[in-house]
Amino acid sequence: MMVWRVMKLLLWALFILYLACFANGFTPQDMYLIDCGSSSDTKVDDRTYLSDKSAAKYLSTPQDILGTTSSNSITSSEDAQLYKTARIFTGTSSYKFSISKSGRVWIRLYFFPFIYNNFNMNSASFSVSTQKNVLLGNFTPKDPTMKEFLVNVTSGELVITFAPSSASFAYVNALEVVSAPDSLITDDAVTFNPSGTFHGLVNYTLETVARVNMGGPLVTLKNDTLWRTWVNDGSFLVSPSFAVTNKSLIGSVKYPGGYATEDIAPPTVYGTCTKMNSSGDPNSKFNVTWQFNVELGFQYMVRLHFCDIVSDAADEIFFNVFINSFNVAPDFGPTVKVGLADAFYMDYVTPLANNNTVYVSIGPSTVSASPDAFLNGLEIMKLNNSLGSLSAAVSEPPPFRQGSKKNVGMIVGLSIGVPLALLVALIVFLMRRRKKQVRLGHTKTWIPISINGTASHTMGSKYSNGTTISTASNWSYRIPFAAVLEATNDFDESWVIGIGGFGKVYKGVLNDGTKVAVKRGNPRSQQGLSEFRTEIEMLSQFRHRHLVSLIGYCDEKNEMILIYEYMENGTVKSHLYGTDLPSLSWKQRLEICIGAARGLHYLHTGSTKAIIHRDVKSANILLDENFLAKVADFGLSKSGPEVDQTHVSTAVKGSFGYLDPEYFRRQQLTEKSDVYSFGVVLLEVLCARPVIDPSLPREMVNLAEWAMKWQKKGQLEQIIDPNLVGKIRPDSLRKYGETAEKCLADFGVDRPTMGDVLWNLEYALQLQEAVIQNDPEENSTNAIGELSPQVNNFHHADYTPSAAEMSHVDDLSGVSMSRVFSQLVKSEGR
Template sequence: MKNSVATQSFPKLVSVFASLLLLFHLVLAADYVPTEKILLNCGEKSDLSDNDNRKWAPDFVRLYFYANSYDGQNATNALFSVTSGSYTLLKNFSAAQTSEALNYAFVIKEYSINVDGDHLNLTFSPSSTPSNAYAFVNGIEVLSMPDLYSNSDGVPIVGQQAPLTIDNATALENVYRLNVGGSDISPSGDTGLFRSWYDDQPYLFGAAFGVSAAADPNVTIDYGTMATYTAPVSVYTTARSMGPNAPINDKYNLTWLFSIDSGFSYLVRLHFCEFTDNITKINQRAFNIFINNQTAELGFDVIAAAEQVDVPVYRDYVVVVPGSNSQQDLWLALHPNETDKPQYYDAILNGVEIFKINDLNNNLAGTNPIPGPKQDVVDPSLALPSHSGRTKNQTAIIAGGVSGGVILLLVIGFCVVGAAHRRRQGKDSSTSDGPSGWLPLSLYGNSHSAGSAKTNTTGSYASSLPSNLCRHFSFAEIKAATKNFDEALVLGVGGFGKVYKGEIDGGTTKVAIKRGNPLSEQGVHEFQTEIEMLSKLRHRHLVSLIGYCEENCEMILVYDHMAYGTLREHLYKTQKPPLPWKQRLEICIGAARGLHYLHTGAKHTIIHRDVKTTNILLDEKWVAKVSDFGLSKTGPTLDHTHVSTVVKGSFGYLDPEYFRRQQLTDKSDVYSFGVVLFEILCARPALNPTLPKEQVSLAEWAAHCHKKGILDQIMDPYLKGKIAPECFKKFAETAMKCVADQGIDRPSMGDVLWNLEFALQLQESAEESGKGIDAIDIEEGTYDITCKGKKDVSPGFDGTVTDSRSSGMSTSMSMSIGGRSLASEDSDGLTPSAVFSQIMNPKGR
């Protein structure tokens, strides 16, 4: 096969190909042992087989860029496009800007493209502006590849019914390739395809990293019917799982975060292999796979898919990422599957590959990433082998070799500059002032495709936010989505402004659009905070921010639409039917999970500062989601106990200690959530100035009634006789602890969540026992607090709550939780932790 490059500097290089062919065959043949007989058919778009039934397939093309001032040219003027036949690989690409934004010494771009005709043409075209723009490349690697990623049957599209066919006419760009739970794998450690696999740790999201595992050295991976070149053994003998603690695993997702270009579809390939001794049967470990907050697959079981241990398997999914001219994050999350009740509540992943798919115009080019604050650039010499020194003469080298007659490997390398092409005239390569030394083509460990690293950019206004945080909408798109802000679409009005119901992406996605009111006290800071916080957070119980608009001095936020609105509108002053008690408990648990994640699951503690029933939204499945992060603040570091800040929040929910001392902690959210719990129980506002003075504040009035043992007298009349006494007691006890006057006496959100889940179990146990809940009266004194010498009980009283043993209640107790019977004659020794430790699959989760 003859290869040519449509650049003025390349014919000279091509002429030396024949003389170097044999030399590099000898150098490379010793290192490369083909695992399959793979040939390249340069003229066909579909797979063909010869008489020996050998497959013919497209090429891997890797482009290497090291931004520098070559030949006296400013590196920032290197702005160009790259095409291969009908495919646009790069458009107005800036290697300098990309390297700076991603904090990389150099950039590698890898593509899988079909060769049309008998030539592989790569065209480097300087951009029209600036006038002195030029194109360059440091290395080109061309490698024939097997039929590895095509699928004529179609790959399932996440969130859609019809699959997407990926054939050899489909061009792909590899943007990520990770060895999950393991270390980097150099090209020489790959399966003969010279791919680089990177450590997954930089892409893990949140504080819960799971645990990495490695197979026993005696384990032998059996590829079975899967081609051995699919991924190296090292990928399948390391993995990352959630860990052995089922209750903890059930509360979080194992999540990875990837920065990608908007406006494309992506092929996501996940590699799996069970190699541990304790996972050998079906339904021992089953989990759900989510991509971009959408369900990719439920109840995936590696053993069921592979049929035995030590056998690898992979799953392909396509995810559509709408938008244009921006970057955003792609989320990959795993969570134990509760429905199938597996033996272990866990998930596992061995490897990830993510490819951008060409669009309808055969385009793969995205936008240049936006650089953040200056950071130290990785020193390329750290990864240079000892024998890599070269002079700075710009001698261009093309190397190629044929291994055993079955592999064609063409490597075109340039010593610092392989081809520099001015927009109007070519430059003599011998006059370049490039750096001493050169970057080897297989320099591994320092670089990756564009978009494979994150920036930590922040700004003073939304326009300075990095575009990869979330989707940027034009004002015209917002007007179209809201029918020019039709008042009939108003869902509500808050402190920030009006919230409209809207539709985007041709009506396929329903959204809530919050438009800032110029007269509102909440302004630019809250707008920016909301974007910065929510765009980096993804959790089942946090509302998802889709994007924003800041054109024409507007401040507009776009969220997922929550079908059932706010929690408050289902509690009081509404024509909607009252919520059953169990549903209220489940909503409380969901909101608690969201807040618990903010406090402990994110990289830094996040304090919401405005927890209230209007900021807890309900989706179409009644799943609670915490919203409105405009007042949120990053919590204290390990060296500090609080954050000193101006007091902000909502009256009735405001932590009295925070108000007095202006010292914010996560316990401030706990206090507000305690008020929410009483609001849910009593179905009345947190503040009601029309009531007598002692009843105006719900928190104070509820504390007073709880002390007197008459809390049941102020609860929602609809709930009378519908709450199991033990559940009522646990719920009231939890709410009281939350509104303790001193933050140190309040529980953490994790403890609150634990108690609410336990309360739900108590309710379900009572219902399942066959005893009529409405036949059990809630009597005065049943839920008294032992005052421990204190004469008065303040609204934030920090006394110890007694259980049924000290309350005068009957001490006989029998429960069935998680399939196990828990009984005690007098309940002595049966602490909540003892009960909860038995729960393998709590329904409240």
């Protein structure tokens, strides 16, 4: 009897441990709640909002005016108290919050216009921004409203800035900054028109447009683990008579491992649904449709929540799911994906909205014997545009600010008193993970890559059905995992030098003393898998002294690891602004631009089809110990058009401020898109300032636009880096400015090739180093901004690489190990 009691106690302890280890509840690492304008703390749903006095330490500018209203009819919601006071800003003001862990953070802003003294908040107009994004532009709240944003904070500080419009003021009633689970937004989503996969969601800031509980009640923040509100879907139904509410089965909802959790959506959402009102009629042929208002010119993430509480085991339901007019999930069977009453979700990203409405519909499939369809929940979130803005009214985003260097700390384990209990919990976890993979029917895969059409060997891993490497490659490139561990001091967190979409990057030292940068893939990162494949494809084609080289790779122990040469002097960007590094001379800057241009020219012309980098920027041009420039980060690279084509049609990718406007408008990619981005880099190198800086006067925010105004006036010297004043020969600057202007032509056909650009930069360097006697360029009367006749008549056939350059081009007969390097030196990657 005593033994049995002991066994029961042990089993109970293990059960409690299991719940502790795998519970879905999320505890935010950072939480700031402020009741702006309030003279005392305010408690809402067991959360305490600090008064203005307590929160004064977060204001970076002098406090302005506290406002209050005596109205008792603001709103009947639980957070009504938050709307009764406000802080009014008569000038630009900021809140600064320390963020202890990089990752997703909720920003919730509460607004309610009332009249306080001479301030009529109904007439207020203002913008709200963070360091990287414009959240609201020329915003004038008219009703009690809460604006919710999900931002990815990559530095240790979040700054929220309120900027009044001209002759106006700004205000906010309450403010929240709360950590969110990184798993809340995965990196990939399904796209349509054209169909494919959208990569890189982790880099976007999102604004909540709609969060709807189909067929269920209002879900308030106290019933949601992340303090979200879900509204009923009735007001969004286009034809309410086509829909009916299913019986609520909240208690039946299950959360299978690897799919949804209560943090994704609570049981109140998954346990209710709206379905077709078919009344058993086998001839029912109609869709249930919901309509949502959106803003033109933005992409939207649509998250659909499903949990089959409608069918039974003997009668599975199949139906079609539409977003606008696109059937995004034909003949969709929820119970094929998971089991009955199992919660899961699917993410889709729309094309750029060309009207103000998004429609979501469900309808019958011919696969089912009886027509039916259902939807449990839905979320729509706006993605920031290529300029980093969530507002069409204010398109200029803040600059990327280079964060301070800091070690990234992580909690890597849970201290448990009973080793046996930890072992059992681990076994349970592995069994759940295996079960998830069996349900899926497959694991995450890298599609095998054939290199040069030769025979291949396959290296398997848990996340790989085979990454194929040609037998023509040198197997010495494969580095054992044990050697990687030794090189990185067992992936010492203090050795982290960058974090990107693929994973962390560590500084390392091989046993022969070679310094390396080690990029370790995160298995959860879908973007990482895609980038890995893209970079491997690039490795088969190129090797060049101005492209960062790969040293080796590791595909053991369920790892995806790439090892690169270490670039001692970091990014070009870090030598221009934002750090205390010494200023570069004009000759150094020209040589760096020339080196980068050579690398890009080689990409565009080094094979039968051009390779378009697609993310040319100063942060992706790295410098070795001798300040030799090398182009890096090929995760977004794309093969150029076929011989009989003029462009590649593809989704817009790149970094705002550098993005080709023609590519953005038409989604048509060519080598000239790289040329435009490089033109922006040329101006960044010359002026040593961010390409986008909203803290400056409006006409100066965009570097390319501002610099071109001075260039067209022939006064580019007025805006150059003060460290270069009096140190650039006028003819060298003139040639440089002409080249940059030509790169920034509105239409790609009017831009030079990278060969043209390279020729002009080399000539600008010659003009800087010596005055060439009797050179017609010395007395040229060409208009500012027009390239010289030599450049306009330049053709690739005329370009002959120097002997020095050719000596560094490696044999391409085998697998070339270069041209890949993603966010390896700074944590400022995409």
